[in-house]
Amino acid sequence: MARLLEMxxxxxxxxxxxxxxxxxxxxxxxxxxxxxxxxVHLNGSWDEAPGTWWTGSGFKLYVENLSSLTLNLGxxxxxxxxxxxxxxxxxPFQSLNVSEGVNILPLDPDPNGMNSSRSVVRINAQGWxxxxxxxxxxxxxxxxxxxxxxPSRIAFQFIGDSLSAGQFLDNGVDGAWPFITGETFRAExxxxxxxxxxxxxxxxxxxxxxxxxQFFRTEDTGFYYTSDHNFTTPWSFKKDIPGPTHxxxxxxANDAAQNITGTAFVDTYLKFTDRLRRLYPYQPFFxxxxxxxxxxxxxxxxYYEGRYGEIVNTRHSRGDKNIFLVNTTNWVTYAxxxxxxxxPNAAGHRKIxxxxxxxxxxxxxxPAMAWATPxx
Numbered sequence: 280m281a282r283l284l285e286m287x288x289x290x291x292x293x294x295x296x297x298x299x300x301x302x303x304x305x306x307x308x309x310x311x312x313x314x315x316x317x318x319v320h321l322n323g324s325w326d327e328a329p330g331t332w333w334t335g336s337g338f339k340l341y342v343e344n345l346s347s348l349t350l351n352l353g354x355x356x357x358x359x360x361x362x363x364x365x366x367x368x369x370x371p372f373q374s375l376n377v378s379e380g381v382n383i384l385p386l387d388p389d390p391n392g393m394n395s396s397r398s399v400v401r402i403n404a405q406g407w408x409x410x411x412x413x414x415x416x417x418x419x420x421x422x423x424x425x426x427x428x429x430p431s432r433i434a435f436q437f438i439g440d441s442l443s444a445g446q447f448l449d450n451g452v453d454g455a456w457p458f459i460t461g462e463t464f465r466a467e468x469x470x471x472x473x474x475x476x477x478x479x480x481x482x483x484x485x486x487x488x489x490x491x492x493q494f495f496r497t498e499d500t501g502f503y504y505t506s507d508h509n510f511t512t513p514w515s516f517k518k519d520i521p522g523p524t525h526x527x528x529x530x531x532a533n534d535a536a537q538n539i540t541g542t543a544f545v546d547t548y549l550k551f552t553d554r555l556r557r558l559y560p561y562q563p564f565f566x567x568x569x570x571x572x573x574x575x576x577x578x579x580x581x582y583y584e585g586r587y588g589e590i591v592n593t594r595h596s597r598g599d600k601n602i603f604l605v606n607t608t609n610w611v612t613y614a615x616x617x618x619x620x621x622x623p624n625a626a627g628h629r630k631i632x633x634x635x636x637x638x639x640x641x642x643x644x645x646p647a648m649a650w651a652t653p654x655x
Contacts, residue, residue, distance in 0.1 A: 310419040314338070319417065320428040323403070323469050324497050324514060328355045330413040332498045334444050334452040335470040337363070337403030340417070341428040341652050345398045347420040350382040355413035355507055363412065364453040366401040368654045369465075372453045374405065377412070397426065397655040405451035407444040407474050408501050429651045433466035433644070436523035436559075438494060439530050441474030447622050454625050457527065459632035464639075465647040467521060473500050477533040479547045490530060491551045516558055525644070526559055528552075529567040535582035544583055548590050556599060564602040566591055570611040570631070572621045577613065603642065610634050 312319055314329040323336025330353075331337065340348075356379045364372030367387050375384065386400070404410035419425065437443055437457035445455030452458050452470055461468030471494050475484030480492040486500040493500055496511040503509060516522070534544050552564065568587045572580035591604040615627030623631060636646075 308421045310421075310423050310425060312340075312417045312419070312425055314414050316425070318425040318427055320430065321518070321520075322467060324471075324499075325518075326497050326508065326512065328353065328413050328508075330355045330411050330508075331404045332411070332501070333469075333471050333473075334405070334407045334410055334499075335403050335458065335468070336410070337401065337412070338414075338417075339402075339428045339652075340400045341397065341426040342400065342419060343397050343424040343426055344422050345386070345400070345419060346423070348384045348386060348400060349418040350377060350384060350402075350412075350414060351416040351418065352377060352379050352382060353413035353415045354379055355411055357409040357411045361409055361412055362405040362451060364401075364403050364405050364450065366399075368395060368399055369401075369650055372401075372403075372405075372450065374450050374453070379413075395654050397653070399428070399650070399652055399654055403453070405445075405453050407441070407446055407451065407472070407499075410499075410501075411505070430521050431464075431466050431647055431651045433464050433525070433647060434521045434523045435461050435464070435466055435468040436519075436526045437461075437468065437470045437472060438490065438526070438528045439470075439472040440476055440490070440533055441472070441622060442532060443470060443529055444472035444474050445628070446474045447617055447620060448625055448628065454628055456623070456628045456631035456635065459629060460527075460635055460639075463632065463636050463646055464644070465650050469519065469523070471499075475533055476500055477537055477539065478530045478551060479534050479537070479539050479544065481537060481539075483533045483537050489534075489547075491547055494551075495554070523559060523562055525565065526555060526562050527565045527567065529569075531569060531583050531587075541583055541586050545586050545590055545593075549593060552590070552594060552599075552602070561601070565605050566602060567605045567635075568607050570607040570609075573611055573613040573616050574621075575613055575618070579611075605635070605638055607631075607634075 320339040324332040360376040360378040363375050363377055365375055365384055366372045404412055443457050445452040448454040457470045476486040477483040477489045478491050480489040487503045488500055497514045498511045502511055566587055588604055591602055594602045615630055617624050
């Protein structure tokens, strides 16, 4: 009996030793990054939490030997969850829901079927609302090494409303024409677009400010309804790395809906572009005309006809020759919109992106031959 007890004790001690000596999966054995790490390439607008504002805001990573990625999100994350897009090695953006706490992201295999030792991961907030990602840390698998992401030489800044934000699309901004255009050109792209917002700084469909004010703030207009951050802060445009090479504006539908006169709209637009020009002295501005509201009978409801050309011509007369009118007449038909709200459907957004891409090529801008950060 004594011999049996001795053997049991030794067996128990050995079992305890074996379990306690097993390597624990902790932050120390993984690679943990925070948003301030220069190897985390940010895009869009981030506050000090740190948390995202404006649709499409997110980050990009270039990682060697990547096999897993975990997002640790803090209490300022949209409750109960926020929708994100996640792309691996420039593949399609997979839609995922993430929430406060630990989120292990499913990393789809390389879309090109390659066993890459160096991978690019891109993550963004898809929604125009409920889009706050309070990223406390990004944890990579043991053995992974974060490298420096090199941004593309082309960088778009898109400014607009619901027609640019991807409202009503299942994948939000990731399916919208500005995002698709950016991807087509293998470019960096920020989308400051807010559904319901006018350009004029007025209350419009729940937006307490217009884009002519809100564009220059860190927060989108959702701040007003955010209990833990119901204020705005000035955005430092030095944080836009890289700064935009091309500025695209498509806005005015909600000004018209709020009965802003054509003369007043032109005045606001000119003052807005004055401020933009001080920020972006050398970048070309592209002013898109409305494609209108297509109806089932084939007619199209228009607004501010002739006014966008007036805006461009006025700037030309003042010496700004680096602004261009993009005529979108007949770009969108009833087949390209959701019948219930006349906003572009998924196919409609792809069509707009294709037509704008063709316009840009004719103007002289061509897609980059390859992404600046290679997958190897």
